[in-house]
Every structure is written in C-alpha cells, then in structure tokens.
Amino acid sequence: MILESELYDYRYPVKGCYVWRPYGMKLRRLVESYIRKLLEDSGHGEVLFPVFIPHEFFSKEAEHFRNFENEVFWVTKGLHGEERLILRPTSETAIMPMFRLWIRDHTDLPLKVYQIVSVFRAETKTTHPMIRLREISMFKEAHTAHATRDDAERQVREAVEMYRKFFDYLCIPYLVSMRPDWDKFPGAVYTIAFDTIMPDGKTLQIGTVHYLGENFSRVFDVKFLTQDGKIEYVHTTSYGISERVIATLLAVHGDDRGLCIPPHVAPIQAVIIPIMYKDVKERALQEARKILEDLRQASIRAVVDDREDKTPGWKYYYWELKGVPVRIEIGPRDIEEKKITLVRRDTFEKYEASRDELVDALLYLFSEIEKNLREEAWRFLNSRLKLASRVDEAHKLVEEGNIVEVPWCGKNECGLKIQERANSDVLGTPLDKEISGIVTDLRCPVCGERANTLLRLANRY
Amino acid sequence: MILESELYDYRYPVKGCYVWRPYGMKLRRLVESYIRKLLEDSGHGEVLFPVFIPHEFFSKEAEHFRNFENEVFWVTKGLHGEERLILRPTSETAIMPMFRLWIRDHTDLPLKVYQIVSVFRAETKTTHPMIRLREISMFKEAHTAHATRDDAERQVREAVEMYRKFFDYLCIPYLVSMRPDWDKFPGAVYTIAFDTIMPDGKTLQIGTVHYLGENFSRVFDVKFLTQDGKIEYVHTTSYGISERVIATLLAVHGDDRGLCIPPHVAPIQAVIIPIMYKDVKERALQEARKILEDLRQASIRAVVDDREDKTPGWKYYYWELKGVPVRIEIGPRDIEEKKITLVRRDTFEKYEASRDELVDALLYLFSEIEKNLREEAWRFLNSRLKLASRVDEAHKLVEEGNIVEVPWCGKNECGLKIQERANSDVLGTPLDKEISGIVTDLRCPVCGERANTLLRLANRY
Structure with missing residues (x-):
C-alpha cells in the first residue's frame, strides 16, 4: 500500500534502507513540523551534530557501549587507520563532549537541544520498512542537561506530556510504561516508553524518554559551577521518536481501500473532482478551480483532479488509496443548486454543503474525521488490553494479539520469570493509570507475594 | 566569529566534522526554505534516499568511480562482509536504480527530484569549517531525467536561473563559468559552475549544474517508451549546492564587528533594546513588548533584550556580533515623542521613525540593507575581475587575489598549459557575458592562434 500510494519505496538494493518519495516526504514534513513546534515552544534549540563519533568517545560509558557494540557500523576506509569512527546509533556520546564546552555555570542550565537526523543500527534481525531499519x-532526538535531579525529572515529565500531545495530534493511541530495569536504554537510570498496538496485535515502541542521571556527565566530565560556588555534575535526559510514528499512522488508520491520513498531516486534505460530462465540462472545471482558490485562501491543502483520460470512479479509488481525507465532487446539479458534495475517507459518508459554507463544512469534517480516527484507534487498543492473574493465561492472550497486564511484586527475578514463562516480550509497568485499586488482593504469580504493580506483556515488533 | 556568535562550533573531535548550534540552524532553515521554494515551484519533488550505496552500483559508471574512489568512506563492519557499502559522496548512483523502476514511458518524464542531506568525502586536504568538510x-542535490537532450539542456538552463535567483536573494555575487573538460564532474558531459570571491581573494565554488547525457542512464539501463513506441535512454542532469553558501554569506557580508546577515534569512531581523533607566524602566519595557507584538504581527522576526545585568553598550556589541540587521532603541525621549530610533547593522546609520510607521520603516530598511549588501559584494567581485593577455601577468594578478581572464583558443592542451604556467586554478570559460567583443584581436598565449574565448584563472579554495 505504501508502494502503491507512491509514498515510500522498499525496493532500494540495500537491506534495511528505503526511499521516501515526494508524497511521503510531504507527510513527513508535516509530522516533523508539529514535533518541532512542540520542542521550540518549550525552549529546545535545534542543533546538528556530525554522523561520525570517535570510538574513544562512544566507548566511554561502559553499559552504553556494551549494548550497542554489536549493532554499530564502523567507518574504516579513507581515514588511514588513524581514527576509529562509528556511525551514530544515537547521539549521547557525540553531544556530551560539546555540552562540556558549552556549560560553565548554573546560568547555562537547563540546556535543551534537539535534532532530526539519520542514525544507524546494524540490525541482524529481519528488517521491515519504517519499523526496523539500518538507517x-x-x-x-532531544538531549537536555540540568542542575539538579529534580529539574531533570521535571524535564522527563515535560517530554512525556509533549509526546502525549504529539501522538494525540496524529490520532495514535498509546500506552505509557516504565520499562523494567532489564530493558531500559543502555546507560539510563530509567526509561519511560510509549507503545502502540498494530492491527496484527503486536506492539510497537514509538517513543522513549530516558533519565540518564549523572551516568554520562561523569564519564564525559560535564560539570558546572552552582550558585553557591560548588562544582557539580549535570543531570541529563534524552528522548526520541522516529519514522515509526508514520508507520503507525498509516497502519492504524488505513483500511482495505488504502491509507487514511489524519487531516492535520495529510499532504492533500481535499481533492476536488469535477464531473466532466461533455456539455457541463467547462463549467465544472471553472467551478473546481474557484473552489481550489477558496480553499488555498483558507490554508487548506487541496488539488483538482482534472485528468480527462480517467473516469470519476477511477479517480475516487486513486485518491482513496492515497488517503486524502475528503473528496469534493462537483456535478451539474451541484453547480445549479450552489451546493457541494463532500465524501469522508474514513466512513465514506456523503454530505451536502452549500457552496458558501464550504470552508466551514470542510474544517468541521476534518475535526470529525480526526475525532473518529482517534476514537476508533483507542477503542481497538483498549479492546486488546487484558488482565490475567496466571502466566499461562497471559501467554494465551498475548498469542491471540493482546497486551496483557499481570500482577507483579516488583522484584526483577520474578519479572524475568513471568516474561520467560509467558514466552512473550515485556513493556513494563503502567504509568498511565492508577494501579493501587487494581492490584488489591492480587498476588505475584511467581513468588505469591502481594502484587504492588502490574507487568505488561505483549508480542513486540 | 562563527564560534563567538554561537552559530557553529568547530571544536568537535573529528576532522572535517562540525556542529551547528541553534542560531546557525535557524539561519540554515531560512536559507533552505528559499531554495526549497524555488525547487517546489518549478516542479521538483522532495525525496530522501539512503546514505549507503552498494559498491556494485557506485562503480558502474567508470569515470565517476575512478574520480571518487579515493575519497569515499567505506562501511565495513556489522555487515558480515556480505555487502560492500560506501557512504554517498553524491547520489547519482543511488538514484538511478530507482529511476529505472519509476520511469516506464514518456508520460513519466520529465522526472525532477531533490533532497537536502549529508554527503561524505574523505578529504585528505586540510579541512575548513563549512568549506572543506568530511561530512x-x-x-x-537535484536529479532529473528527460526524454530528450533538448529537454535536459532546458533543465540545465532552468537550474542556472534558479541558482542565480537563490544567490541574488542571499546577496552573494557570482561568476557563471563552463568548467573546462578536464575539471568537469566525473561522469558529466559538461559542468556549469557558480564561483564567488571571498574577502581574501580566493574563489569558492558555491553551486554546480551538470548535464550527464546518457552516461548514467546507459550503465543503469534507465529506458523509456517514447510516444511513437520506441525504447530510448533518458537524459539526466544533476545540480547541487551546500553549506558553502552560508560560509559565503557570512564571510562576504561580515566586518570587524562580526556578522551581518541579510534580512531575508536573518534568524533575528530586529532586536529591540529598551534603555532601562531607573524611573522609566517599566515604561520602556512595556513599550518594547508592545513593539515586539506589532513586529510579530507583521511577520518580522524580532526579540527584546531586557537583560538587567548588561549595559546598552554591551548589548549593542553583542547583537552586532550576531549580525542582526536592525537595532531598535527605545529611550525616554522616544516614548515621549512617539518616536523610534533605528540603527542599521551594515552602515551603522541612525534613523528616526514615528512609532506608527515603524513596520513600514523597518521593511524599507531591510530592502535598503539588502540592496547595499548586494551592491557592495558585487562591487568587490567586479573590482577583482581582471583581463590579462600574458600568462606571467595572469599569474601575478592571481597571486594578488584577483580572478583573471586570459584569451584562449579553446584547445584543451593550451588550456592546461595556461593553467600550469600561471600556476593557478582554473574556473572555466564565462557564461555570464558576451565574449566575442572582448576577444577580437586577442590571441591564445600558448599557440598564438586567434582566441575564441577566455579562460578564467583564480586561486580556488
């Protein structure tokens, strides 16, 4: 579908590397511009760091290095063997040496930067367009430095709120979980993750927020002068999202007929199709162009499909495949009666609007479509979120495409056993709901002790 | 200066790799958005291709490969030695295999795409911030495919016109030259280049446009079905610019006090400095914020500097260093008289405007500043463009920081000798002026035959 809609091409001859086509890039740019706005509005400055990280820096934080070591690409030629460089899999170790130069005293903090770039992972697993990539x-990725743990953790909460807004804007449903200790970001004190569910019932990690404590500032020696003249290490955080949000957007809202793109980020929000019967052709075309002008004035992204060698029916299918949220049909009667026919991509419902109120009608439909897409997607996620008190039951539910919450005492050893016995992946403990009421009287299925939280299990991409 | 203005940082610990800071990124984004507009308006679609190119594809076009072979980075690890990948130094060989899939018949042509990406060159020469980079x-880079040579060459002319507009917008002066055969892009039929002159008299290549003929389409087998049912190879072109335009922008317009950024692309177009004497502080601040609001309404990028621990004088220097085109001062008398004091960054001239006409006055000043910067820069370039009929004279003039035009018969062997004897670099033959009138009666200094063109010599970066 992403190939047919000319959005993305997965036939590039390198494993895990794909090509974005113009329609896809327009969608990307619209998605990027919203996250950019959220970041800029909350005081993040855009930066651009090099792709190359010296091995010497990359290996400084032991846990970080150990975890990434086997999945980094090395650049070896053209360098006379003097330097050993890697292609960034993430930029903490590129950014810290510069933070060290930029941060001197408390007035330089907090320091909040972000960049939108390519990162590289030498995936050995099967790669998958937009989801599991080598590039x-x-x-x-955003990176921040703070004077205190409190301020850094406040930043973590700010990032979580920002990502909520971002996914809400894209009509993507999500669970927010604290990843268990054994699955946090290498080098982090803790990791909070956003997961969504795909139509096949597998979950996809679509955003992560890490509190890094002093783990990176100590090895990179990033210190500052406090207000009372002491020298202390900064506390850092990092948080990231990727084109997986676009994969999600397309997979979650699409249907048998193709894509269905939420109006906020649709490259084309409305397509105008004049019904070009012989004797009314000129009038229909003229009217279509007038409407296009009106829509552009109102900052609505629209096009006219005036191809003469295609039938209206062919055009309907074409634009449905591309996921354009609203189709505007202009027939002879519509012109006569100063009316307009509007068709929603999500429900295929038809509406009539008077010509004068077209812009308002469209804006109303856009918000209705978004509401519907968001609700439908959340309904699906919620219908797949189950509670199981026994591990074998959990295993069965995960196999059936559910996300399953199992009572858990909170000890790593029990958590690992739950994960192993359920033979599934783990998302962590819920941060998006009150747990205490749910776990009363529930017991950890491994040790039998009173549960104090839930462990989310799923089949992860 | 680029370090002090917090635009760019050259202290990153990898040779030829640098860091863009938020102020620099804002400038970049503004520069990019204009070239993007020019490209989109002329029918180019944005794409994004992978960084990795398989060696097998990269080496298909023999001349292209031979020339880049020694300056490409190889990615060797994490790939189990199955594939040999290079980091793109330019994307012709990544794009052609996809053009092959996308182009079927004449209705698919012309195909015009562009991307703004990182490319990599394993430079062995001394690297230089923004000018000679490894990343x-x-x-x-734009890449196009056409049905005929005529249409491809029309595209070359369109690209040249687009680049003219682009450099004019940035107030950057340029020469347009046909690069000689021995210095064209590897794999091109011919290369047209834009060069500018830096304050030290050395020239910098800031844009190139290549007609590639069928050189790439033949080796990548990119064919199409013509209107009369024949199968033919497409004709391709490519053209590129890089952050060198920003290096030029900063170097050409800057002075002893710092940067001077043309208003079109200045991240901050006006800084408002309230003079905060004790008793009028509140009023000055209030007025400053009102002005800020008015300017934002008018889409003028402005900030208020209301820091209390800095003197006005300190602030003047600070914002001059950053190259903000206009400074707005608000003193007690200004408020009293409903006036505003404006100071130009380029000439330091002071103006008074009535408060009501502030926006108009600013917009007028912006266009005056741009006019002045453009004229000054062109004046400098023109003052350094010399004609010499003898090679020793040309050598001397180049050494003194000039671009020198020498009569030339047009034969490669003579051109190479001129270049060698003048011990200088060559830019090619002028495409931006009528030559016939100039070369009448002039003779090639090597063979003594009648000159039919001029060969431009310079000291190139």
Missing part, C-alpha cells in the same frame, strides 16, 4: 532517517 | 551536512 533510521527521521530520528528526532 | 557536508547541507547538500541540496
């Missing part, structure tokens, strides 16, 4: 080409 | 991080 992640839309990696939005 | 060129703002490479705008």
Whole structure:
C-alpha cells in the first residue's frame, strides 16, 4: 500500500534502507513540523551534530557501549587507520563532549537541544520498512542537561506530556510504561516508553524518554559551577521518536481501500473532482478551480483532479488509496443548486454543503474525521488490553494479539520469570493509570507475594 | 566569529566534522526554505534516499568511480562482509536504480527530484569549517531525467536561473563559468559552475549544474517508451549546492564587528533594546513588548533584550556580533515623542521613525540593507575581475587575489598549459557575458592562434 500510494519505496538494493518519495516526504514534513513546534515552544534549540563519533568517545560509558557494540557500523576506509569512527546509533556520546564546552555555570542550565537526523543500527534481525531499519532517517532526538535531579525529572515529565500531545495530534493511541530495569536504554537510570498496538496485535515502541542521571556527565566530565560556588555534575535526559510514528499512522488508520491520513498531516486534505460530462465540462472545471482558490485562501491543502483520460470512479479509488481525507465532487446539479458534495475517507459518508459554507463544512469534517480516527484507534487498543492473574493465561492472550497486564511484586527475578514463562516480550509497568485499586488482593504469580504493580506483556515488533 | 556568535562550533573531535548550534540552524532553515521554494515551484519533488550505496552500483559508471574512489568512506563492519557499502559522496548512483523502476514511458518524464542531506568525502586536504568538510551536512542535490537532450539542456538552463535567483536573494555575487573538460564532474558531459570571491581573494565554488547525457542512464539501463513506441535512454542532469553558501554569506557580508546577515534569512531581523533607566524602566519595557507584538504581527522576526545585568553598550556589541540587521532603541525621549530610533547593522546609520510607521520603516530598511549588501559584494567581485593577455601577468594578478581572464583558443592542451604556467586554478570559460567583443584581436598565449574565448584563472579554495 505504501508502494502503491507512491509514498515510500522498499525496493532500494540495500537491506534495511528505503526511499521516501515526494508524497511521503510531504507527510513527513508535516509530522516533523508539529514535533518541532512542540520542542521550540518549550525552549529546545535545534542543533546538528556530525554522523561520525570517535570510538574513544562512544566507548566511554561502559553499559552504553556494551549494548550497542554489536549493532554499530564502523567507518574504516579513507581515514588511514588513524581514527576509529562509528556511525551514530544515537547521539549521547557525540553531544556530551560539546555540552562540556558549552556549560560553565548554573546560568547555562537547563540546556535543551534537539535534532532530526539519520542514525544507524546494524540490525541482524529481519528488517521491515519504517519499523526496523539500518538507517533510521527521521530520528528526532532531544538531549537536555540540568542542575539538579529534580529539574531533570521535571524535564522527563515535560517530554512525556509533549509526546502525549504529539501522538494525540496524529490520532495514535498509546500506552505509557516504565520499562523494567532489564530493558531500559543502555546507560539510563530509567526509561519511560510509549507503545502502540498494530492491527496484527503486536506492539510497537514509538517513543522513549530516558533519565540518564549523572551516568554520562561523569564519564564525559560535564560539570558546572552552582550558585553557591560548588562544582557539580549535570543531570541529563534524552528522548526520541522516529519514522515509526508514520508507520503507525498509516497502519492504524488505513483500511482495505488504502491509507487514511489524519487531516492535520495529510499532504492533500481535499481533492476536488469535477464531473466532466461533455456539455457541463467547462463549467465544472471553472467551478473546481474557484473552489481550489477558496480553499488555498483558507490554508487548506487541496488539488483538482482534472485528468480527462480517467473516469470519476477511477479517480475516487486513486485518491482513496492515497488517503486524502475528503473528496469534493462537483456535478451539474451541484453547480445549479450552489451546493457541494463532500465524501469522508474514513466512513465514506456523503454530505451536502452549500457552496458558501464550504470552508466551514470542510474544517468541521476534518475535526470529525480526526475525532473518529482517534476514537476508533483507542477503542481497538483498549479492546486488546487484558488482565490475567496466571502466566499461562497471559501467554494465551498475548498469542491471540493482546497486551496483557499481570500482577507483579516488583522484584526483577520474578519479572524475568513471568516474561520467560509467558514466552512473550515485556513493556513494563503502567504509568498511565492508577494501579493501587487494581492490584488489591492480587498476588505475584511467581513468588505469591502481594502484587504492588502490574507487568505488561505483549508480542513486540 | 562563527564560534563567538554561537552559530557553529568547530571544536568537535573529528576532522572535517562540525556542529551547528541553534542560531546557525535557524539561519540554515531560512536559507533552505528559499531554495526549497524555488525547487517546489518549478516542479521538483522532495525525496530522501539512503546514505549507503552498494559498491556494485557506485562503480558502474567508470569515470565517476575512478574520480571518487579515493575519497569515499567505506562501511565495513556489522555487515558480515556480505555487502560492500560506501557512504554517498553524491547520489547519482543511488538514484538511478530507482529511476529505472519509476520511469516506464514518456508520460513519466520529465522526472525532477531533490533532497537536502549529508554527503561524505574523505578529504585528505586540510579541512575548513563549512568549506572543506568530511561530512557536508547541507547538500541540496537535484536529479532529473528527460526524454530528450533538448529537454535536459532546458533543465540545465532552468537550474542556472534558479541558482542565480537563490544567490541574488542571499546577496552573494557570482561568476557563471563552463568548467573546462578536464575539471568537469566525473561522469558529466559538461559542468556549469557558480564561483564567488571571498574577502581574501580566493574563489569558492558555491553551486554546480551538470548535464550527464546518457552516461548514467546507459550503465543503469534507465529506458523509456517514447510516444511513437520506441525504447530510448533518458537524459539526466544533476545540480547541487551546500553549506558553502552560508560560509559565503557570512564571510562576504561580515566586518570587524562580526556578522551581518541579510534580512531575508536573518534568524533575528530586529532586536529591540529598551534603555532601562531607573524611573522609566517599566515604561520602556512595556513599550518594547508592545513593539515586539506589532513586529510579530507583521511577520518580522524580532526579540527584546531586557537583560538587567548588561549595559546598552554591551548589548549593542553583542547583537552586532550576531549580525542582526536592525537595532531598535527605545529611550525616554522616544516614548515621549512617539518616536523610534533605528540603527542599521551594515552602515551603522541612525534613523528616526514615528512609532506608527515603524513596520513600514523597518521593511524599507531591510530592502535598503539588502540592496547595499548586494551592491557592495558585487562591487568587490567586479573590482577583482581582471583581463590579462600574458600568462606571467595572469599569474601575478592571481597571486594578488584577483580572478583573471586570459584569451584562449579553446584547445584543451593550451588550456592546461595556461593553467600550469600561471600556476593557478582554473574556473572555466564565462557564461555570464558576451565574449566575442572582448576577444577580437586577442590571441591564445600558448599557440598564438586567434582566441575564441577566455579562460578564467583564480586561486580556488
């Protein structure tokens, strides 16, 4: 579908590397511009760091290095063997040496930067378009430094709120979980993750927020002068999202007829199709162009499909495949009666609007479509979120395409056993709901002790 | 200066790789958005291709490969030695295999795409911030395919006109030259280049446009069905610019006090400095914020500097260093008299405007500043463009920081000898002026035959 809609091409001759086509790039740019706005409005400055990281820096934080070591690409030639460089899999170790130069005293903090770049992972698993890549080409990574743990953790909460807004804007449903200790970001104190569910019932990690504590500032020696003249290490955070949000957007809202793109980020929000019967052709075309002008004035992204060698029916299918949220049909009667026929992509419902109120009618439909897409997607996610008190039951539910919450005492050893016995992946513990009421009287299925939280299990991409 | 203005940082610990800071990124984004507009308006679609190119594809076009072979980075690890990949130094060989899939018949042509990406060159020469890089991080490359040579050459002319507009917009002066055969892009039929002159008299290549003929389409087998049912190879072109335009912008317009950024692309177009004497402080601040609001309404990028621990004088220098085109001062008398004091960054001239006409006055000043910067820069370039009929004279003039035009018969062997004897670099033959009138009666200094063109010599970066 992404190939047919000319959005993306997965036939590029390198494993895990794909090509974005113009329609896809327009969608990307619209998605990027919203996350950019959220970041800029909350005081993040855009930066651009080099792709190359010296091995010497990359290996400084031991846990970080150990975890990434086997999945980094090395650049070896043209360098006379003097330097050993890697292609960034993430930029903490590129950014810290510069933070060290930029941060001197407390007035330089907090320091909040972000970049949208390519990062590289030498995936050995099966690669998958937009989801498991060797070149992640839309990696939005933010990096911040703070004077205190409190301020850094406040930043973590700010980032979580920002990502909520972002996914809400894209009509993508999500769970927010604290990843368990054994699955946090290498080098992090803790990791909070956003997961969504795909139509096949597998979950996809679509955003992560890490509190890094002093783990990176100590090894990179990033210190500052406090207000009372002491020298202390900064506390850092990092958080990222990637083109997986676009994969999600397309997979979650699409149907048998093709894509269905939420109006906020649709490259084309409305397509105008004049019904060009012989004797009314000129009038229909004229009217279509007038409407196009009106829509552009109102900052609505629209096009006219005036191709003469295609039938209206062919055009309907064509634009449905591309996921254009609203189709505007202009027939002879519509012109006569100063009316307009509007068709929603999500429900295929038809509406009539008077010509004068077209813009308002469209804006109303856009918000209705978004509401519907968001609700439908959340309904699906919620219908797949189950509670199981026994591990075998959890295993069965995960196999059936559910996300399953199992009572958990909170000890790593029990958590690992739950994960192993359920033979599934783990998302962590819920941060998006009150747990205490749910776990009363529930017991950890491994040790039998009173549960104090839930462990989310799923089949992850 | 670029370090002090917090635009760019050259202290990143990898040779030829640098860091863009938020102020620099804002400038970049503004520069990019104009070239993007020019490209989109002329029918180019944005794409994004992978960084990795398989060696097998990269080496298909023999001349292209031979020339880049020694300056490409190889990616060797994490790939189990199955594939041999290079980091793109330019994307012709990544794009052609996809053009092959996308182009079927004449209705698919012309096909015009562009991307703004990082490209990599394992430079062995001394690297230089924004100018000679190992990671060129703002490479705008366009690639087009056409049914006929005529249409491809029309595209070459369109690209040249687009680049003229682009450099004019940035107030950057340029020469347009046909590069000689021995210095064209590897794999091109011919290369047209834009060069500018830096304050030290050395020239910098800031844009190139290549007609590639069928050189790439033949080796990548990119064919199409013509209207009369024949199968033919497409004709391709490519053209590129990089962050060198920003280096030029800063170097050409800057002075002893710092940067001077043309208003079109200045991240901050006006800085408002309230003079905060004790008793009028509140009023001055209030007025400053009102003005800020008015300017934002008018889409003018402005900030208020209301820091209390800095003197007005300190602030003047600070914003001059950053190259903000206009400074707005608000003193007690200004408020009293409903006036405003404006100071130009380029000439330091002071103006008074009535408060009501502030926006108009600013917009007028912006266009005056741009006119002045453009004229000054062109004046400098023109003052350094010399004609010499003898090679020793040409050599001397080049050494003194000039671009020198020498009569030339047009034969490669003579051109190479001129270049060698003048011990200088060559830019090619002028495409931006009528030559016939100039070369009448002039003779090639090597063979003594009648000259039919001029060969431009310079000291190139």
